[in-house]
Structures are given as C-alpha cells and as structure tokens.
Amino acid sequence: MPQKFSVFISFDLEGISGISSWKEVQKNATALREARENATEEINAAIRGISQATQIKEIVVCDAHASGENLIIGKLEKGVTVVKGTPRPYYMVEGICSDYDVLFCIGYHAMAGTHKAGMDHTYSGSSVYGIKINGTYVGETAINAAVAGYYGVPVGLVTGDDCLVKEVKKFFGQSVETVTTKYGISRFSAQCRHPRDVQKEIETKAAKAIKKTTRLKPFTFRPPVRAEFELSNTLIADYAELIPGIKRTAARSLVYKASDILEFYRILRLVCSLGALAQHGFSS
Numbered sequence: 001m002p003q004k005f006s007v008f009i010s011f012d013l014e015g016i017s018g019i020s021s022w023k024e025v026q027k028n029a030t031a032l033r034e035a036r037e038n039a040t041e042e043i044n045a046a047i048r049g050i051s052q053a054t055q056i057k058e059i060v061v062c063d064a065h066a067s068g069e070n071l072i073i074g075k076l077e078k079g080v081t082v083v084k085g086t087p088r089p090y091y092m093v094e095g096i097c098s099d100y101d102v103l104f105c106i107g108y109h110a111m112a113g114t115h116k117a118g119m120d121h122t123y124s125g126s127s128v129y130g131i132k133i134n135g136t137y138v139g140e141t142a143i144n145a146a147v148a149g150y151y152g153v154p155v156g157l158v159t160g161d162d163c164l165v166k167e168v169k170k171f172f173g174q175s176v177e178t179v180t181t182k183y184g185i186s187r188f189s190a191q192c193r194h195p196r197d198v199q200k201e202i203e204t205k206a207a208k209a210i211k212k213t214t215r216l217k218p219f220t221f222r223p224p225v226r227a228e229f230e231l232s233n234t235l236i237a238d239y240a241e242l243i244p245g246i247k248r249t250a251a252r253s254l255v256y257k258a259s260d261i262l263e264f265y266r267i268l269r270l271v272c273s274l275g276a277l278a279q280h281g282f283s284s
C-alpha cells in the first residue's frame with residue numbers, strides 16, 4: 001500500500017443528490033446554486049473520506065459536466081487542484097496518468113438508452129444514440145475507467161443513481177464501492193435521498209475504497225479498440241464520416257478501429273464536437 005495516495009476525482013453533475021432534470025441546472029435556473037453547492041459538498045465528502053483513510057499526496061478534481069464550470073472552487077476542501085473549462089482533449093479525465101493510485105467518479109449517470117435512468121446519455125445527449133466498444137454498449141463510466149486503466153489506475157468509487165450502480169457492477173464487479181444518490185423513476189424524475197445522507201455515505205465509502213485500492217484491478221478494453229458510433233441522425237453521420245479512418249456502416253452508424261483507448265477517446269470527442277456543430281449549423 002502506498003504511504004501517500006494520489007487520487008483523481010472525475011465529477012459529473014447528473015448523478016448528484018437532489019436533481020432530477022437538466023432544467024434545474026440550466027443557466028439562471030433557481031435550483032442551480034443549490035445543485036452546485038451539493039456537488040461541491042459531495043466532492044468534499046470524498047476528500048474527507050480519503051484523508052481519514054490515508055495521507056494525501058495529491059487530489060485532483062476534474063469538473064467534467066458541460067463546459068466544466070460547476071464546482072464552487074472556494075468552497076472545496078483546501079489542498080486540491082481543479083481541472084475546469086473547455087475544450088480539453090481528455091475532457092472527463094483530463095490529466096489522468098500513472099501518477100495516480102485510484103479514480104473516483106462522483107455524480108455520474110447511466111449510459112444512453114437505460115430505462116428509468118436519470119438523464120441517461122453517453123457523452124452527448126443530442127448526438128449519440130449509443131456507443132459500442134468491442135461489441136458491448138458502454139457508458140461514460142466504462143469509457144473513463146478504461147482511460148484510467150490504460151495508465152494502470154483502477155476505479156475505486158462511483159456515485160450516481162441506482163441504474164448507474166447496476167451498470168457499474170456489471171462492468172467492474174462487486175469490488176468497486178458505490179453510493180446510490182437517488183432512485184430513477186423516469187428520465188427526468190427520481191426519488192432523491194437527502195444530500196447530507198448521501199454525503200455521509202460518500203465519506204464512508206471513499207475511505208473504504210482507499211483501503212482496498214491495491215486489491216483493485218484496472219479496467220481495460222482489449223486493443224485494438226473497435227468502436228461503433230450510433231448517432232442520433234444522418235446529418236451528424238454525414239459530418240462524422242469526414243474523419244480519416246472512420247467507416248460509415250449504415251445511415252446513422254460508423255465504425256472506427258483505434259489502436260488504443262486514448263485514440264478512441266479523441267475520435268469520440270471529435271464525433272461529439274462535429275455533432276454539436278452539425279446541429280447548430282455549418283456555414284459550408
């Protein structure tokens with residue numbers, strides 16, 4: 001067991017306690033401030049749990065929802081650094097490398113197409129219908145875990161709704177620690193636990209995850225990484241097929257064979273960026 005731990009925390013907003021739809025976290029929405037505060041406190045709970053279990057070498061928090069401007073940096077526990085803003089090549093896990101001992105995913109959500117899951121999507125709610133890697137549908141947790149896994153970093157803790165927790169156990173097994181923040185009813189409805197109850201459990205589970213980190217296995221996809229992108233409409237596919245090396249296999253589907261997960265990740269970022277541009281209009 002390392003004497004001092006370096007922890008990478010990737011943060012998404014959909015899975016935090018107390019919110020059930022994107023409407024609540026839009027700019028100028030009345031619930032936005034509370035959501036940002038709860039998100040910040042969930043990260044703080046994880047930090048407290050880590051420091052109960054070990055000495056800290058480094059904690060990096062990667063703000064990875066939308067344009068990465070959600071956490072209230074001045075209200076985070078001291079001693080951390082925060083990756084924020086956009087664009088960045090490895091977006092949700094920007095900066096992850098073999099210096100870290102473990103990855104925590106806080107506030108995550110289930111993959112696109114999950115029944116009853118809150119705000120289910122995979123990287124882009126508007127462009128992506130589904131993504132398969134080596135024949136299996138994957139969500140953001142598996143993708144980001146695989147980037148960490150490329151560097152030998154395992155996933156220790158994941159928090160989000162009950163649908164996400166099921167997804168996570170399927171991919172990583174029972175050894176990963178999880179916290180269920182709410183119970184999905186429909187895409188925009190959930191039965192939410194009280195934020196302070198959630199924070200208490202995150203603190204406990206974060207400590208537990210640190211104590212078993214050396215026994216956790218990094219999650220990986222066997223290379224070459226064969227990615228299938230199923231997009232929301234044909235226009236996005238029309239633009240995505242311009243990417244060198246990508247092959248259009250159907251009106252809305254494309255395949256890309258990447259030599260490793262990092263190459264896949266950059267193609268994923270490109271497909272989503274083209275999707276956004278396609279939907280907001282190209283001038284040529």
Ligand SMILES: [Zn+2]
Nearest residue numbers: 012109123140
């Ligand atoms: Zn997300």
